[in-house]
Amino acid sequence: MSEQQLPVVVIGAGPAGLAAAAHLVERGITPLVLEAGPAAAAAVREWSHVRLFSTWGELTDPAAEKLLAPTGWTKPNGAGYPSGGDWAELYLQPLADALGDRVRYGARVTGVSRAGRDRIVDADRETQPFVLHLTTADGREERLFARAVIDASGTWASPSPAGASGLPALGEKAAADRVTYRVPDLKDPAVRARYVGKRTAVIGSGASAFTALATLAEAARTEPATHAVWVLRRGISGSTFGGGDADQLPARGALGLAAKAAVDDGHADAVTGFRTEAIERAEDGRLVLVGEDGRRLDPVDEVIVLTGLRPDLSFLSEIRLGLDDRLQAPTELAPLIDPNQHSCGTVYPHGHRELSHPEPGIYLVGMKSYGRAPTFLAMTGCEQVRSVTAAIAGDLDSADRVELTLPETGVCGGAGLFDDPSAEQAADGGCCTPAPPLVQIGIGAPTTPGVGQAPSSGGC
Numbered sequence: 001m002s003e004q005q006l007p008v009v010v011i012g013a014g015p016a017g018l019a020a021a022a023h024l025v026e027r028g029i030t031p032l033v034l035e036a037g038p039a040a041a042a043a044v045r046e047w048s049h050v051r052l053f054s055t056w057g058e059l060t061d062p063a064a065e066k067l068l069a070p071t072g073w074t075k076p077n078g079a080g081y082p083s084g085g086d087w088a089e090l091y092l093q094p095l096a097d098a099l100g101d102r103v104r105y106g107a108r109v110t111g112v113s114r115a116g117r118d119r120i121v122d123a124d125r126e127t128q129p130f131v132l133h134l135t136t137a138d139g140r141e142e143r144l145f146a147r148a149v150i151d152a153s154g155t156w157a158s159p160s161p162a163g164a165s166g167l168p169a170l171g172e173k174a175a176a177d178r179v180t181y182r183v184p185d186l187k188d189p190a191v192r193a194r195y196v197g198k199r200t201a202v203i204g205s206g207a208s209a210f211t212a213l214a215t216l217a218e219a220a221r222t223e224p225a226t227h228a229v230w231v232l233r234r235g236i237s238g239s240t241f242g243g244g245d246a247d248q249l250p251a252r253g254a255l256g257l258a259a260k261a262a263v264d265d266g267h268a269d270a271v272t273g274f275r276t277e278a279i280e281r282a283e284d285g286r287l288v289l290v291g292e293d294g295r296r297l298d299p300v301d302e303v304i305v306l307t308g309l310r311p312d313l314s315f316l317s318e319i320r321l322g323l324d325d326r327l328q329a330p331t332e333l334a335p336l337i338d339p340n341q342h343s344c345g346t347v348y349p350h351g352h353r354e355l356s357h358p359e360p361g362i363y364l365v366g367m368k369s370y371g372r373a374p375t376f377l378a379m380t381g382c383e384q385v386r387s388v389t390a391a392i393a394g395d396l397d398s399a400d401r402v403e404l405t406l407p408e409t410g411v412c413g414g415a416g417l418f419d420d421p422s423a424e425q426a427a428d429g430g431c432c433t434p435a436p437p438l439v440q441i442g443i444g445a446p447t448t449p450g451v452g453q454a455p456s457s458g459g460c
Helices: 015-026 042-046 062-071 084-102 189-195 207-220 250-264 366-370 378-392 396-400 421-425
Strands: 008-011 031-035 103-105 107-114 130-136 141-146 148-151 199-203 227-231 268-271 276-281 287-291 302-305 362-364
Touching: 008 015, 008 141, 015 031, 015 062, 015 084, 015 366, 015 378, 031 084, 031 107, 042 084, 062 084, 084 103, 130 148, 148 378, 189 207, 199 207, 199 287, 207 227, 207 250, 207 268, 227 250, 250 268, 287 302, 362 366, 366 378, 378 396
Parallel strands: 008 031, 008 148, 031 103, 148 362, 199 227, 199 302, 227 268
Antiparallel strands: 107 130, 130 141, 276 287
């Protein structure tokens, strides 16, 4: 089989992966989507209870809609804010079904390389197809070949630890029975029993941490013994709670204000400038967080660690990737999304050139393309895969076009700029607007404009 007859393999049947497959079909290229889970959007389903802060109008892809149209699919109300479960059931699974046998479930990719060439060998490298190794749900090993590879496997399976050094805190693994890395679903009775009426530490400063704080605060209104301890490595400044009314995604701004309400209403205490070094077990079995400066927090019943996600690059070890040494994002993309420098909440729309690597024909897209940067938006994934699939098809005019304008957050600077206790004294100014009025929002309440976290699985 010639290389042009081989499929383009897409790793991951999440939002970005399925959108990429739809674009490939539209261009007459055969995709093969390999999904480790038993159904489409397996990662999204794990946060099915969380409401997104993007509307339906920002969560579906034009090529995907065209593929779905003959099936009788109806696009949900564009102004509505779906939960992760809604996104999976009303769009992503129907899209996977429309792709039919071009999606394989229970297929976990364990390695990617060039056929007959490890990463050292130069000779005829670019003329060889890609070879992928995978394991099936029943443990069998398989090998298949591809003309190009689009890795849309996301970062959901690799949460960052509690330790401020990027390594697990001492004792973190031993405390696994009381530590989680996900926003709790308090509608689940077993989960509710774990947190309601208890004292919980929430470590993190992003959208997921906001969601957890607002969730626990909502429970505290009916179960007063429920209390959160919000642990921040930095101080509290005007940017801590996001852009509020200045955010061009209103529900994203409202989410930060819901976290602020949790603190202002006394349902959460904020501990600033605290870098977790160890998690110790108290005599009663509860957990004590110990900071690098020697501070010891009062015991908590549970710890929720929401310090970000990171890409799994282990199965790409034989591929020549060009990655930024800090973010683990493609080298050309990293300066555009670097939270240590990027300001005002905007990211320049980008495509195949920023996503390219020294190894031609392989692309990391969706959430995985951002490495450890926390600012990915679903609509970014749509633009990425549109450009990448156009490049694979040889249509560079289309691939090089920019067809996306991203909304501003109303916040100056990224998390890296404020990961310092001194930020508590930082003045509001520059491009930032004054803090908007406080609002209170219930998690998942259908009357609100949607409270949730950015799609953790990435993509569109």
